[in-house]
Amino acid sequence: MLMNYLRTAWAVFQRRKLFTAINLLCIVLTLVVLLVVTALLQEAFYPTGVEHRSDRFLQVNMIEATNEKGSVMRRSPLGYKVIDKYLKDIPGVEVVGASAGPDEAHVYRSGGVTDIRLRHTDAGYWRIMDFKVMAGRVLDADDIDKGRLAAVLTRSTAIKLFGSIGALGEKVDLGGQVFEVVGVVDDALHVNAFSDMWVPITAYPSSEFRQQMSGNFTALLMARSPQDLPAVRQRVIEIAKTISFPDEPDFNIARMWADSKIDLLARSLTSSQELDPGSGKIVAGIAAFMLVFMLLPALNLVNLNIGRIMERSTEIGVRKAFGASNGQLAAQLVLENVLLCLAGGAIALLAARCILWWLEAAGPIRYLKVEMSPAVFGWGLLITLVFGVLSGVIPAWKMSRLDPVHALKGAA
Amino acid sequence: MIKLENVSKTYQTDKVQTLALKGIDLHIKKSEFVCIMGPSGCGKSTLLNMIGLLDRPGNGAIEIGGKPVQSYRDKHVAELRNNTFGFIFQSFHLINDLRVIDNVELPLLYRKMSGTERRRRARAALEKVGLGARMEHYPNQLSGGQQQRVAIARAMVGEPDVLLADEPTGNLDSKMGAEVMDILLQLNAEGTTVVMVSHDENEARRAHRIVRVFDGQLVA
Numbered sequence: 001m002l003m004n005y006l007r008t009a010w011a012v013f014q015r016r017k018l019f020t021a022i023n024l025l026c027i028v029l030t031l032v033v034l035l036v037v038t039a040l041l042q043e044a045f046y047p048t049g050v051e052h053r054s055d056r057f058l059q060v061n062m063i064e065a066t067n068e069k070g071s072v073m074r075r076s077p078l079g080y081k082v083i084d085k086y087l088k089d090i091p092g093v094e095v096v097g098a099s100a101g102p103d104e105a106h107v108y109r110s111g112g113v114t115d116i117r118l119r120h121t122d123a124g125y126w127r128i129m130d131f132k133v134m135a136g137r138v139l140d141a142d143d144i145d146k147g148r149l150a151a152v153l154t155r156s157t158a159i160k161l162f163g164s165i166g167a168l169g170e171k172v173d174l175g176g177q178v179f180e181v182v183g184v185v186d187d188a189l190h191v192n193a194f195s196d197m198w199v200p201i202t203a204y205p206s207s208e209f210r211q212q213m214s215g216n217f218t219a220l221l222m223a224r225s226p227q228d229l230p231a232v233r234q235r236v237i238e239i240a241k242t243i244s245f246p247d248e249p250d251f252n253i254a255r256m257w258a259d260s261k262i263d264l265l266a267r268s269l270t271s272s273q274e275l276d277p278g279s280g281k282i283v284a285g286i287a288a289f290m291l292v293f294m295l296l297p298a299l300n301l302v303n304l305n306i307g308r309i310m311e312r313s314t315e316i317g318v319r320k321a322f323g324a325s326n327g328q329l330a331a332q333l334v335l336e337n338v339l340l341c342l343a344g345g346a347i348a349l350l351a352a353r354c355i356l357w358w359l360e361a362a363g364p365i366r367y368l369k370v371e372m373s374p375a376v377f378g379w380g381l382l383i384t385l386v387f388g389v390l391s392g393v394i395p396a397w398k399m400s401r402l403d404p405v406h407a408l409k410g411a412a
Numbered sequence: 413m414i415k416l417e418n419v420s421k422t423y424q425t426d427k428v429q430t431l432a433l434k435g436i437d438l439h440i441k442k443s444e445f446v447c448i449m450g451p452s453g454c455g456k457s458t459l460l461n462m463i464g465l466l467d468r469p470g471n472g473a474i475e476i477g478g479k480p481v482q483s484y485r486d487k488h489v490a491e492l493r494n495n496t497f498g499f500i501f502q503s504f505h506l507i508n509d510l511r512v513i514d515n516v517e518l519p520l521l522y523r524k525m526s527g528t529e530r531r532r533r534a535r536a537a538l539e540k541v542g543l544g545a546r547m548e549h550y551p552n553q554l555s556g557g558q559q560q561r562v563a564i565a566r567a568m569v570g571e572p573d574v575l576l577a578d579e580p581t582g583n584l585d586s587k588m589g590a591e592v593m594d595i596l597l598q599l600n601a602e603g604t605t606v607v608m609v610s611h612d613e614n615e616a617r618r619a620h621r622i623v624r625v626f627d628g629q630l631v632a
Contacts, residue, residue, distance in 0.1 A: 405466050
């Protein structure tokens with residue numbers, strides 16, 4: 001049966017080449033956009049690359065300070081003191097990392113000034129993030145403890161500043177502070193990884209950062225397992241209630257939240273003060289957007305398909321006369337559409353990969369590296385099938401219910 | 413085998429109501445060859461469609477193999493069409509996108525049967541109508557007579573109890589028409605009930621019984 005359906009489908013596609021081409025183009029364009037968006041979303045929110053442990057770490061990147069009257073309120077990134085005093089000893093947390101930035105910095109060289117992005121980090125940060133080391137090493141506890149002026153560069157920055165990744169031992173002058181390059185890591189675009197250069201937090205010219213409740217730090221709390229994360233989130237909420245601001249009498253209430261990556265996005269969009277910042281709504285919103293994005297071309301395809309199938313009313317009549325039920329006919333017509341969509345999906349996957357290569361190479365998004373992973377392929381396949389069913393089921397059902405006598409007369 | 417009792421059918425368009433069949437009582441026995449005759453537009457094809465369950469009566473009852481079929485749902489009607497009837501149309505109604513062998517296989521697609529068995533039966537049916545060498549051809553590569561023989565092979569491949577032929581020779585010259593009639597007579601001789609619509613008195617005379625229709629009613 002399947003071979004017969006496939007032969008019919010192939011013949012129909014060949015008979016109406018222009019229609020097939022328009023159909024395919026419509027499918028390919030829609031799927032390319034969806035696949036590229038899906039790949040970027042996966043890269044941003046799934047545990048991949050340097051943040052492949054993100055399924056078991058949370059980020060605290062903001063502290064809200066206010067008072068009972070609500071007369072003043074400040075929301076800012078964490079000061080290091082909050083991390084050091086309040087977040088270092090949470091049950092279930094294996095490693096706490098601190099990272100400030102990325103900040104704008106200027107590298108002074110004989111050839112001029114180069115603008116870069118700079119992060120100050122502690123040793124925990126490097127235990128949580130898993131950079132691919134191209135040369136040398138990453139920063140360790142010894143660098144931090146001794147306040148060593150050591151720097152790690154990205155591959156692109158090393159090439160930009162020194163012509164190759166063999167930059168170990170080279171000096172980088174940051175406004176008078178001269179750092180020695182101890183390592184080069186691969187470029188990475190992730191929320192907590194994005195930077196050109198990393199140096200120890202102890203390399204700040206002043207130790208004043210240790211006393212700040214508000215600054216530009218993010219705390220990374222890596223739990224022993226993903227199952228520990230809910231308790232860690234709750235604990236951070238409770239810890240916030242114990243925070244005091246001895247140097248800032250206007251504030252006596254603090255709030256802060258430990259968020260996953262998607263929660264972080266949701267909180268920045270909703271400014272929520274709840275434990276759950278509404279990331280479910282964000283995900284639902286993204287899914288709804290994708291559905292609507294698919295629905296519009298699907299409706300167009302429904303129209304085109306009805307026209308295409310109407311031409312085949314005699315065939316439908318014949319199949320009914322020889323024993324095809326409405327369900328079998330609908331299944332055949334949907335299958336044809338799904339096949340067309342799968343062909344479009346295959347082209348779209350290829351095209352999406354090319355577009356992602358272009359995005360990576362042309363550099364509108366710095367350090368972008370998106371893998372078309374099996375998960376993205378799976379999503380692509382699912383999206384394609386949904387698209388095929390969406391655009392095929394209505395015309396198929398409509399046409400399968402044709403009265404056989406009228407269908408045989410070609411009067412659909 | 414087939415029993416129609418007081419069957420009527422009215423077609424309704426926006427402004428016109430057409431009475432296609434009125435009070436038809438007809439009983440067709442197993443292995444009978446019945447020819448339905450009458451002028452154009454008298455309701456012959458409508459009657460054939462009723463017998464073959466392609467259309468449903470407005471009033472009256474139809475029994476197939478002693479069982480009333482009015483209350484059958486789409487799935488059961490489809491199964492009954494598949495197992496009991498084979499259709500032959502005046503304009504062949506072959507699917508031009510499919511090869512001859514695939515066209516002939518079509519009724520078997522809707523049965524639980526292996527692909528090998530389907531193919532074997534389709535080959536046998538095509539050989540029976542003398543088209544064993546044309547299996548890989550497409551319908552539009554064949555003459556009208558050959559196409560009608562393919563249509564007969566398709567109608568008989570499922571070994572139905574009843575062949576329903578709507579003017580099967582209407583689009584053929586006399587020689588090809590005679591060949592088609594010979595095949596139908598042979599199938600009838602082998603036990604298949606044949607109900608045929610025809611305008612041709614010579615063909616009708618070869619049937620066991622002639623049923624004449626005029627203005628939607630049976631006439632003596």
